[in-house]
Amino acid sequence: VTEPVRSVVYVNGKYRPSEEATISVFDHGLLYGDGVFDTMFASYGYIFKIDQHLARFARSLRAIRLEIPTPIADLRRAVIDTVARNGLNNAYIKVVATRGISAEPLLDPRGCTPTVIIFARPYLSLADPAKVSTGLHAKVTSIRRVGMQALDPRIKSLNYLNLVLARMEAYAAGCDEALLLDDHGYVCEAPGYNVFLVREGHVVTPAYSILEGITRETVLELSAELDIPSEIRAVSPYELAVADEVFLTSTAGGLVPITRVDGQAVGSGKPGPIFSQLTRAYDALQESGRFGTQITRAAIG
Numbered sequence: 619v620t621e622p623v624r625s626v627v628y629v630n631g632k633y634r635p636s637e638e639a640t641i642s643v644f645d646h647g648l649l650y651g652d653g654v655f656d657t658m659f660a661s662y663g664y665i666f667k668i669d670q671h672l673a674r675f676a677r678s679l680r681a682i683r684l685e686i687p688t689p690i691a692d693l694r695r696a697v698i699d700t701v702a703r704n705g706l707n708n709a710y711i712k713v714v715a716t717r718g719i720s721a722e723p724l725l726d727p728r729g730c731t732p733t734v735i736i737f738a739r740p741y742l743s744l745a746d747p748a749k750v751s752t753g754l755h756a757k758v759t760s761i762r763r764v765g766m767q768a769l770d771p772r773i774k775s776l777n778y779l780n781l782v783l784a785r786m787e788a789y790a791a792g793c794d795e796a797l798l799l800d801d802h803g804y805v806c807e808a809p810g811y812n813v814f815l816v817r818e819g820h821v822v823t824p825a826y827s828i829l830e831g832i833t834r835e836t837v838l839e840l841s842a843e844l845d846i847p848s849e850i851r852a853v854s855p856y857e858l859a860v861a862d863e864v865f866l867t868s869t870a871g872g873l874v875p876i877t878r879v880d881g882q883a884v885g886s887g888k889p890g891p892i893f894s895q896l897t898r899a900y901d902a903l904q905e906s907g908r909f910g911t912q913i914t915r916a917a918i919g
């Protein structure tokens with residue numbers, strides 16, 4: 619396996635060629651998963667909802683009491699610069715902040731110097747495009763989502779092992795994706811995605827134990843614009859079995875249909891009409907540039 623091809627990466631205020639963009643092996647982000655991140659994307663030359671992503675990033679930082687020296691307004695400029703410097707119109711963009719390094723690599727968050735990284739790659743999707751057209755097969759995993767009593771899923775932290783293990787369980791069962799339940803047994807999310815289902819013309823999405831997804835929020839906004847009623851509430855696994863449609867939402871992939879759950883077809887077994895309607899509206903929204911911030915080379919300072 620090779621590294622991604624050369625690009626320009628922002629590390630602690632400096633832009634470096636990716637092969638020179640290094641951080642310490644003693645970084646607490648690596649040693650303890652002590653850090654947070656956010657993933658955004660650009661399409662048609664616009665970064666989608668950059669301020670909503672940076673507001674969520676700021677909330678994640680605050681929730682883990684991590685203070686970085688860069689104000690969010692400067693970070694915003696750096697995100698646009700990083701995409702511009704890589705010459706990308708369609709991009710997968712990640713902002714990462716870790717507790718950084720301290721005098722000794724011990725589990726002590728005090729006295730650390732934080733690390734801030736921004737990178738942009740040509741757009742990447744979590745799901746295989748060939749599978750997206752026909753629908754993914756999902757497994758409701760035995761691994762539950764970490765509860766908010768332990769680590770609130772609203773924090774977009776560097777602790778994704780819970781989700782990685784769920785995904786491995788799904789792959790081992792011959793499925794494409796995992797669906798996780800929370801510690802009360804309600805459906806919450808998938809690794810890197812929020813979950814929606816459709817019942818009797820209503821779109822339904824779990825209320826709790828989830829990351830507050832920007833794509834989820836967008837799908838709810840589009841549903842309102844399209845006069846599709848929506849419900850934000852507890853969702854039990856029973857509802858996956860009786861749903862007409864199930865789909866996932868993520869910055870990295872947009873809307874992704876699930877056509878089989880635990881071996882049973884969802885509805886007709888094909889991506890459904892409401893999924894298709896919302897996907898068309900989501901694509902049109904990207905093309906329109908609404909909620910978009912233009913990637914201007916002028917931003918390079």
Ligand SMILES: Cc1ncc(COP(=O)(O)O)c(C=O)c1O
Binds near residue numbers: 808810811830832
């Ligand atoms: C755990 C988790 N849930 C949901 C999502 C979807 O959120 P968004 O639509 O903001 O990408 C993500 C995406 O990054 C995630 O990591």
